[in-house]
Amino acid sequence: MHSTRRILCQGLNRNLRQFSCTSKNNFKVAVAGASGGIGQPLSLLLKQCPMVSELRLYDIVNTPGVAADLSHIETPAKVEGYEGNDCMEEAFKGCDIIVVPAGVPRKPGMTRDDLFATNAGIVRDIATAAAKAAPKAHFCIISNPVNSTVPIASEVYKACGVYDPCRIFGVSTLDIVRANTFVAELKGLNPMEVCIPVIGGHAGITIIPLISQAKPKVDFDEATLAKLIPRIQDAGTEVVKAKAGAGSATLSMAYAGARFAISLMRAMKGEKDVVECAYVASDCVKGLDYFSTPLVLGKNGIEQNLGLGKLTAGEQKLVDAAIPELKKSIQKGVDFVNK
Incomplete structure (x- = not known):
């Protein structure tokens, strides 16, 4: 990455x-x-x-x-x-x-x-x-x-x-980009050297940053996490409000989209161990047909789904809270085409 x-x-x-x-x-x-x-x-x-x-x-x-x-x-x-x-x-x-x-x-x-x-x-x-x-x-x-x-x-x-x-x-890469940036700001790190997996989906409470799996490892108290996680989840709204009717996140999303496309190209030309999170068809969470997790990319797209990894109790609660929202959104998309 x-x-x-x-x-x-x-x-x-x-x-x-x-x-x-x-x-x-x-x-x-x-x-x-x-x-x-x-x-x-x-x-x-x-x-x-x-x-x-x-x-x-x-x-x-x-x-x-x-x-x-x-x-x-x-x-x-x-x-x-x-x-x-x-x-x-x-x-x-x-x-x-x-x-x-x-x-x-x-x-x-x-x-x-x-x-x-x-x-x-x-x-x-x-x-x-x-x-x-x-x-x-x-x-x-x-x-x-x-x-x-x-x-x-x-x-x-x-x-x-x-x-x-x-x-x-x-392409949920913007959630990762934001998580990297916000964590780096709090810890005084170079954001280009921070990597936070973000799993789940790409809206509100379905955005689940895995701070426990951060590289390099970082620690936050519960009070800080209680502010950091909602900020990552609601960062898009932060931009919409700041632009006051003039649009949503365009520049940061363009960066994130380019980053994902470039990662795909690197993998397609044979580079090994190219990993990006993305929202894809998945059986990682019971009852859901789609879920975002870290993926090893290859010449034919997804080479390996790395799954959720080891979650903290707090992160598991976030996953549990996201499941009903994701299930509803997934079904809405399926019904739109099939009905």
């Missing part, structure tokens, strides 16, 4: 040119929702990645302009813009990774679940096009509510007869 962060931080540095640009290392990556608040900075970060040979930008408006703008940046990745529903399959065809930040953002007073009515249909349509045009691509969902949109995509892929649970991811 630290290697991914170093690559991101070198983004504008000439040192990027030391990376190999052989065909083995080059990947075609699509961003669905590339003109939006997350999509534009996400595309900027991916344009800087030396492992990206071709960047396909899709959205319903403004994509040619975004593509033209990014194409002037002095990195090897070729940029193409695709605008409108009729171009969706063409945008995805032949891609190795499809990252999906498409949808409407949260506004003050809204929960991620409030976005369901709009974003569910958007994810369904994008997943349908991806399943037809690039069934082997890794499908990485940022669009909220992730706890429901991942089941939606899975049901679409099942209906298309191309479902592979190892290739569909709910």
Whole structure:
């Protein structure tokens, strides 16, 4: 995970040119929702990645302009813009990774679940096009509510007869990024050297930071944990309130999405022991079909699910509290497609 962060931080540095640009290392990556608040900075970060040979930008408006703008940046990745529903399959065809930040953002007073009515249909349509045009691509969902949109995509892929649970991811990386940052602030550490697994889901109480499994090891008293954990869980709302109607977490989410995509590419080109947390099809928790845990990534997506690890009594209580919420969100996504 630290290697991914170093690559991101070198983004504008000439040192990027030391990376190999052989065909083995080059990947075609699509961003669905590339003109939006997350999509534009996400595309900027991916344009800087030396492992990206071709960047396909899709959205319903403004994509040619975004593509033209990014194409002037002095990195090897070729940029193409695709605008409108009729171009969706063409945008995805032949891609190795499809990252999906498409949808409407949260506004003050809204929960991620409030976005369901709009974003569910958007994810369904994008997943349908991806399943037809690039069934082997890794499908990485940022669009909220992730706890429901991942089941939606899975049901679409099942209906298309191309479902592979190892290739569909709910990108919950922002929860890890926030946990690393907040813990580092409290302990006076370099956040790039902190690693906090975050399991569960990607909304409210389903976000479960495993402080006991932090690297390096950190200790907090109960009073501090009682403030730290809710802050990690509600950090998205913190940003929504601070932006006062001007949007939700876009820049930090773009960073997190790029980090996850870059980790996938590192694993796909053969690097070993690439680990990221993500919300995926899982049997780690009884009664739930989806759950976020640390995953070893490989050429074909999920190579190994590392599970929950050893939990403290307090962390187990957080898991128990999250189960009913996750079960409801998962069923909502399944029902949306099947009914």
